[in-house]
Amino acid sequence: MYGAIKEYLSKEIEQIKEEGLYKKERVITSPQGAEITIEGGKKVINFCANNYLGLSSHPEVIQAAKDTLDERGFGMSSVRFICGTQDIHKELEKKISDFYGMEDTILYAAAFDANGGVFEPLLSAEDAIISDSLNHASIIDGVRLCKAARYRYENGNMEDLEKQLIAANEKGARFKIIVTDGVFSMDGLVAPLDKICDLAEKYDAMVMIDECHATGFIGENGIGTLEEKNVLGRIDIITGTLGKALGGAMGGYTTAKKEIIEILRQRSRPYLFSNSLAPAIVGASIKVFEMLEKDDSLRTKVKENTRYFKKGIKDAGFDIIDGEAAIVPVMLYDAKLSQDMANRLLEEGIYVIGFFYPVVPKGKARIRVQLSAAHTKEHLDKAIAAFTKVGKELNII
Numbered sequence: 001m002y003g004a005i006k007e008y009l010s011k012e013i014e015q016i017k018e019e020g021l022y023k024k025e026r027v028i029t030s031p032q033g034a035e036i037t038i039e040g041g042k043k044v045i046n047f048c049a050n051n052y053l054g055l056s057s058h059p060e061v062i063q064a065a066k067d068t069l070d071e072r073g074f075g076m077s078s079v080r081f082i083c084g085t086q087d088i089h090k091e092l093e094k095k096i097s098d099f100y101g102m103e104d105t106i107l108y109a110a111a112f113d114a115n116g117g118v119f120e121p122l123l124s125a126e127d128a129i130i131s132d133s134l135n136h137a138s139i140i141d142g143v144r145l146c147k148a149a150r151y152r153y154e155n156g157n158m159e160d161l162e163k164q165l166i167a168a169n170e171k172g173a174r175f176k177i178i179v180t181d182g183v184f185s186m187d188g189l190v191a192p193l194d195k196i197c198d199l200a201e202k203y204d205a206m207v208m209i210d211e212c213h214a215t216g217f218i219g220e221n222g223i224g225t226l227e228e229k230n231v232l233g234r235i236d237i238i239t240g241t242l243g244k245a246l247g248g249a250m251g252g253y254t255t256a257k258k259e260i261i262e263i264l265r266q267r268s269r270p271y272l273f274s275n276s277l278a279p280a281i282v283g284a285s286i287k288v289f290e291m292l293e294k295d296d297s298l299r300t301k302v303k304e305n306t307r308y309f310k311k312g313i314k315d316a317g318f319d320i321i322d323g324e325a326a327i328v329p330v331m332l333y334d335a336k337l338s339q340d341m342a343n344r345l346l347e348e349g350i351y352v353i354g355f356f357y358p359v360v361p362k363g364k365a366r367i368r369v370q371l372s373a374a375h376t377k378e379h380l381d382k383a384i385a386a387f388t389k390v391g392k393e394l395n396i397i
């Protein structure tokens with residue numbers, strides 16, 4: 001009887017709209033890049049993709065995908081352990097392990113699956129997961145799927161983390177794992193991993209980080225937040241995505257000690273019961289890692305672009321959160337203002353998104369600007385000029 005649930009769902013949809021939380025998909029008719037065309041034909045400069053290294057439409061990455069498509073076919077039509085593993089899947093896993101200096105890696109269809117499928121195979125009711133309050137939804141879901149006791153510490157608050165570790169010890173937890181995003185994507189701030197690792201050592205816990213917004217460009221060699229915070233070799237489990245800086249298509253991974261990955265291959269449900277990554281994505285991702293090994297120009301560029309944009313926007317009088325990532329939250333505090341500003345900026349040819357409660361805390365509405373190595377100085381100057389113009393118009397600066 002669809003009638004009854006139809007009425008219920010329609011009410012729910014109305015409620016989402018009334019709360020101002022209804023998400024509309026903006027349709028793009030061009031490839032992903034620093035400049036995109038949106039439906040209706042308008043060309044805009046894009047500041048809201050996770051295309052940090054500008055690789056989403058990079059010619060070398062596209063060529064590698066085409067070559068692999070020709071050589072290896074379109075799809076695998078199988079999960080990994082039946083007949084869905086080509087040699088290139090193994091090659092990519094080895095590349096990722098070497099990149100981080102970890103022992104082994106397992107690929108997933110998405111980082112959402114990597115986070116969703118990591119806890120349940122490793123931990124059970126006698127164990128404890130201690131999770132940062134701002135961790136990504138996929139970590140929250142992964143934790144929910146596991147029987148381990150859950151502890152949550154206030155974002156980045158090391159006193160609270162210590163309290164939670166003590167609480168887990170008092171309950172007699174067998175194994176403990178602290179889990180945090182490397183970069184918190186709404187603030188662009190890096191987790192205090194050095195302090196987290198110290199506490200982990202003091203209380204005998206493991207550490208897991210989600211590097212989705214960091215791999216390839218944060219830290220001197222682009223290894224990520226573990227390099228930035230000088231904790232290489234002290235992190236037990238890393239999850240990451242191929243769907244952001246590393247080409248932006250899709251795919252995720254977990255990299256860790258050999259036994260951890262071996263158990264995941266045996267028991268991680270999103271790995272066991274979901275199709276293997278398409279060869280073209282695997283081939284192109286191998287190319288991405290080769291490019292990162294050879295050349296640091298893209299990560300230098302995205303860092304320079306971030307510095308340049310931050311300076312311009314601060315000099316214009318805006319208030320920003322000054323983090324280490326290629327994410328610049330321009331703080332407006334008011335939800336409606338953030339929406340009005342984003343709409344006006346789009347009219348000026350600058351595509352950004354306004355974020356407000358419940359995505360960020362109440363009273364902390366903002367426009368999140370994401371920088372890319374694909375942005376030119378001209379793109380950045382245009383954006384700073386448009387922010388200044390609209391900011392004055394809306395009495396923000």
Ligand SMILES: Cc1ncc(COP(=O)(O)O)c(C=O)c1O
Binds near residue numbers: 115
């Ligand atoms: C911190 C974090 N973890 C995990 C994910 C999921 O990544 P994927 O798109 O590969 O599923 C995202 C994507 O939004 C993310 O930002």
